[in-house]
Amino acid sequence: YRILVLNGPNLNLLGTREPDKYGHQTLDDIIVQLTDLADQYNVAVEHFQSNAEADLINKVHAAKDTSDFILINPAAFTHTSVALRDALLAVSVPFIEIHLSNVHAREAFRQHSYFSDVAQGVICGLGPIGYELAMLAAFQQLSSNDK
Numbered sequence: 342y343r344i345l346v347l348n349g350p351n352l353n354l355l356g357t358r359e360p361d362k363y364g365h366q367t368l369d370d371i372i373v374q375l376t377d378l379a380d381q382y383n384v385a386v387e388h389f390q391s392n393a394e395a396d397l398i399n400k401v402h403a404a405k406d407t408s409d410f411i412l413i414n415p416a417a418f419t420h421t422s423v424a425l426r427d428a429l430l431a432v433s434v435p436f437i438e439i440h441l442s443n444v445h446a447r448e449a450f451r452q453h454s455y456f457s458d459v460a461q462g463v464i465c466g467l468g469p470i471g472y473e474l475a476m477l478a479a480f481q482q483l484s485s486n487d488k
């Protein structure tokens with residue numbers, strides 16, 4: 342299977358960005374661990390991070406032909422982007438929404454997501470392992486579809 346991992350704005354700063362909330366691992370660390378796990382499942386991981394909404398939208402459009410599943414941490418766009426939500430619906434590639442922090446334990450404006458109601462599922466508050474758990478869930482869904 343081909344899984345696209347998308348990370349939104351400011352996640353390129355992981356490791357130094359508010360480590361009390363987001364931990365000390367860098368995005369590269371997280372992607373290396375995720376790719377190691379994916380290899381064991383014969384899953385090909387493609388990763389893309391951008392601070393630009395348009396670039397994330399264009400990557401979602403491209404995923405229509407190139408990816409079986411999307412794992413996305415939309416970061417701040419979670420709470421603002423109808424456009425990125427619409428892109429995911431337009432391509433109808435199933436996706437899981439991931440957040441490192443527990444957005445429900447934070448400011449009120451983080452408690453609404455434009456993605457959760459159309460996601461296969463949502464993982465938040467578990468830190469980097471959330472990406473790995475999401476990958477396992479995606480693998481399970483894809484393999485049960487094939488049965």
Ligand code: DQA
Pocket residue numbers: 350351352414415416417418419439440441442443444451
């Ligand atoms: C985040 C939570 C968002 O509210 C925030 O804007 C982020 C990161 C998380 O992974 O916890 O940038 O998506």
